[in-house]
Amino acid sequence: xxxxxxxxxxxxxxxxxxxxxxxxxxxxxxxxxxxxxxxxxxxxxxxxxxxxxxxxxxxxxxxxxxxxxxxxxxxxxxxxxxxxxxxxxxxxxxxxxxxxxxxxxxxxxxxxxxxxxxxxxxxxxxxxxxxxxxxxxxxxxxxxxxxxxxxxxxxxxxxxx
Numbered sequence: 001x002x003x004x005x006x007x008x009x010x011x012x013x014x015x016x017x018x019x020x021x022x023x024x025x026x027x028x029x030x031x032x033x034x035x036x037x038x039x040x041x042x043x044x045x046x047x048x049x050x051x052x053x054x055x056x057x058x059x060x061x062x063x064x065x066x067x068x069x070x071x072x073x074x075x076x077x078x079x080x081x082x083x084x085x086x087x088x089x090x091x092x093x094x095x096x097x098x099x100x101x102x103x104x105x106x107x108x109x110x111x112x113x114x115x116x117x118x119x120x121x122x123x124x125x126x127x128x129x130x131x132x133x134x135x136x137x138x139x140x141x142x143x144x145x146x147x148x149x150x151x152x153x154x155x156x157x158x159x160x161x
Contacts, residue, residue, distance in 0.1 A: 003036055003037050004067060004148060004149060004152060005063075005064060005065050005066050006066065006067045007040045007059035007060070007067070007068040007125075008028045008041075008042045008043075008070075008071065009025075009043045009044075009056065009069070009070045009071070010025035010044045010132070011045055011047050011052055011072035011085075012047065013047045016045060023134040024072065024136075025044065027138055028069050028137055031142075035145065041058070043055040047080060049084050050085075052070065052081065053085045056068060056086065056089050057122070059125075060123065061123070065125055066125060066126065066155075067148055068126070070128070070130070071129075071130050071137045072132030073129070074129050075131070080116070082117065082129045083118045086118050087118060087120065090127060093119070094121060095118070096119075098118050100143060101130065104143045105139060105143070108139060117129035117140075121155065126155065128144065
């Protein structure tokens with residue numbers, strides 16, 4: 001299979017305002033490149049559902065990402081809207097991915113059950129929400145990375161081997 005094209009979107013009011021540097025987005029891009037995959041696009045958005053949805057659409061439909069990771073915006077804060085933004089632009093949901101990330105994360109920290117992250121398909125692009133801390137974003141990526149090439153093959157109509 002050709003190398004995966006992976007987009008990364010960070011959802012953070014403080015990072016978007018420039019008062020804090022984004023750590024989780026660059027951490028995810030580093031992990032993508034370490035696997036020999038290509039970073040298809042990166043966006044830094046405020047915690048705003050319309051902006052996040054637009055970024056997902058752009059990286060999926062224009063930049064042609066196979067997979068998009070959103071980082072941040074998955075908690076209980078009123079400004080945490082990544083799951084809603086993702087569901088608004090996905091055609092089909094992939095609940096097993098988010099459930100697995102939560103289950104594995106809960107083995108590391110009990111607070112993982114407070115993540116509302118989701119995963120879904122926008123056309124042929126798989127979108128996965130992960131938490132915004134660098135540690136949690138890295139761990140979440142590690143939990144699912146080995147399955148991504150097969151997932152993309154299946155999305156493209158490949159077999160279920």
